[in-house]
Amino acid sequence: xxxxxxxACLDVDAGRVVKGIKFKNLRDAGDPAExxxxxxxxxxxxxxxxxxxxxxxxxxxxxxxxxxxxxQLFIPFTVGGGIRTVDEASAVFNAGADKISINSAALADPxxxxxxxxRFGGQAVVVAIDAKRTDKTRWQAFIHGGRTPAGRNAxxxxxxxxxxxxxxxxxxxxxxxxxxxxxxCELTRAVAESVRIxxxxxxxxxxxxxxxxVFQEGRADAxxxxxxxxxxxxxxxxxxxxxxxxxxxxxxxx
Amino acid sequence: xxxxxxxxxGNLTSVKKAFDWLSQESIVTSDxxxxxxxxxxxxPGVGHFASTAALARSGMRDAVFEAIARGVxxxxxxxxxxxxxxxxxxxxxxxxxxxxxxxxxxxxxxVKSPHVGWNQIGISPSSLLFRGLPNQSFFYFTxxxxxxxxxANVACCDYxxxxxxxxxxxxxxGVQFHPEKSGEKGLKLLANFCDL
Numbered sequence: 001x002x003x004x005x006x007x008a009c010l011d012v013d014a015g016r017v018v019k020g021i022k023f024k025n026l027r028d029a030g031d032p033a034e035x036x037x038x039x040x041x042x043x044x045x046x047x048x049x050x051x052x053x054x055x056x057x058x059x060x061x062x063x064x065x066x067x068x069x070x071x072q073l074f075i076p077f078t079v080g081g082g083i084r085t086v087d088e089a090s091a092v093f094n095a096g097a098d099k100i101s102i103n104s105a106a107l108a109d110p111x112x113x114x115x116x117x118x119r120f121g122g123q124a125v126v127v128a129i130d131a132k133r134t135d136k137t138r139w140q141a142f143i144h145g146g147r148t149p150a151g152r153n154a155x156x157x158x159x160x161x162x163x164x165x166x167x168x169x170x171x172x173x174x175x176x177x178x179x180x181x182x183x184x185c186e187l188t189r190a191v192a193e194s195v196r197i198x199x200x201x202x203x204x205x206x207x208x209x210x211x212x213x214v215f216q217e218g219r220a221d222a223x224x225x226x227x228x229x230x231x232x233x234x235x236x237x238x239x240x241x242x243x244x245x246x247x248x249x250x251x252x253x254x
Numbered sequence: 255x256x257x258x259x260x261x262x263x264g265n266l267t268s269v270k271k272a273f274d275w276l277s278q279e280s281i282v283t284s285d286x287x288x289x290x291x292x293x294x295x296x297x298p299g300v301g302h303f304a305s306t307a308a309l310a311r312s313g314m315r316d317a318v319f320e321a322i323a324r325g326v327x328x329x330x331x332x333x334x335x336x337x338x339x340x341x342x343x344x345x346x347x348x349x350x351x352x353x354x355x356x357x358x359x360x361x362x363x364x365v366k367s368p369h370v371g372w373n374q375i376g377i378s379p380s381s382l383l384f385r386g387l388p389n390q391s392f393f394y395f396t397x398x399x400x401x402x403x404x405x406a407n408v409a410c411c412d413y414x415x416x417x418x419x420x421x422x423x424x425x426x427x428g429v430q431f432h433p434e435k436s437g438e439k440g441l442k443l444l445a446n447f448c449d450l
Contacts, residue, residue: 001373001374001412002369002371002372002373002413003371003372003373003374003392004371005371005372040437045371045372070267070268070271071271071275072275074272074275074434074435074436074437074438074440074441075394075435075436075437076394076435093265093267094265094267095267096267096268096271098265098268098435120264120265120300120301121263121264121300121301121302122301122368123300123301123368123370123396123397124264124265124300167368167370167396168370196366196367197366197368197370198366198368198370198371221366221370221371222371251372251392254392254437254438
């Protein structure tokens with residue numbers, strides 16, 4: 001059976017993983033390459049590296065970080081943050097990424113999705129949508145790290161992204177992000193039922209139950225989290241075992 | 255020397271990196287002479303079946319066909335495996351290598367497509383490629399078209415019905431999933447291919 005994916009996200013600033021990290025036995029607690037390998041070894045199905053550096057720092061460090069991280073990583077590896085052109089995407093793929101994630105740049109120029117998909121395949125293009133609830137059943141897409149409304153309904157934009165060739169949607173609930181109060185299952189389900197490509201739910205993970213809910217009620221194909229995996233290596237494998245015991249199909253043992 | 259065949263579609267970095275990790279010498283090439291000289295051939299594939307048309311135009315198709323006839327081990331990955339069949343509905347005008355009968359088809363409408371993620375496969379115990387890998391192991395898939403079940407099938411996957419996850423005949427192998435992205439088990443499979 002096709003399993004639900006658990007994706008570990010590394011937020012990287014100037015080549016270093018940020019957010020509370022309490023790994024033991026690490027030579028360098030903030031090193032993306034080491035953390036990615038540890039997550040992979042403990043059962044992560046996929047790694048997403050999100051570069052949150054200021055624009056002027058980004059070019060210098062990102063490609064080298066991607067190269068070092070990819071070298072010892074043999075599970076799918078997605079890189080996002082500030083990719084604006086086919087050439088920039090191409091450089092990230094050449095450094096070892098399997099997929100790129102685009103957000104603001106795709107909203108500014110939706111043909112970018114098609115251009116990258118034509119060259120690298122639709123499976124390599126993840127369109128990230130930062131969505132904020134505006135009323136009971138509507139969500140707006142935001143750009144620039146959630147600072148600016150894009151003037152687009154999140155569901156409409158997800159459908160357009162699929163039509164333009166996106167391979168997956170990475171859907172972040174801005175209302176839940178950082179709260180550890182659970183994924184927005186209504187948002188996730190609304191998007192999952194609007195498109196035929198996989199939907200990765202993000203924002204709000206705080207417990208095993210939250211993952212269970214977003215897979216069952218939210219119809220998510222995958223769920224992404226960052227900070228909760230940084231508290232201990234064992235947690236990711238425990239999460240997968242508990243979900244499996246609750247009847248969620250998981251890749252376990254890996 | 256393993257030749258990783260580059261026909262201008264997608265990203266071959268991951269496949270090269272996996273062979274580097276296994277300390278196996280490999281080159282990425284689109285030169286028919288390099289293909290003719292190689293000890294083993296790998297045809298990766300991401301993207302559209304139509305992109306395999308470049309193999310015929312460049313003379314690489316003939317070089318691959320001749321190498322296989324000489325008994326050079328060949329591994330097709332994803333679209334590279336689909337190319338071993340007669341063709342694909344994805345691009346009916348593009349012929350495959352026709353080592354295996356049948357045409358690759360789109361997934362049925364009742365399941366989401368593409369099939370993306372980790373799925374389990376049922377493995378034939380006699381397979382050389384899967385030596386030492388447990389039945390029902392998980393591998394990473396990402397594809398919208400699937401190959402039919404034939405006599406050469408050595409692994410089955412279920413998604414909207416059963417389809418071929420791997421084929422094996424003489425020294426010719428194909429996998430629908432991405433061994434280079436399937437963790438330790440994928441690396442083991444590639445190591446098995448290197449050991450042939």
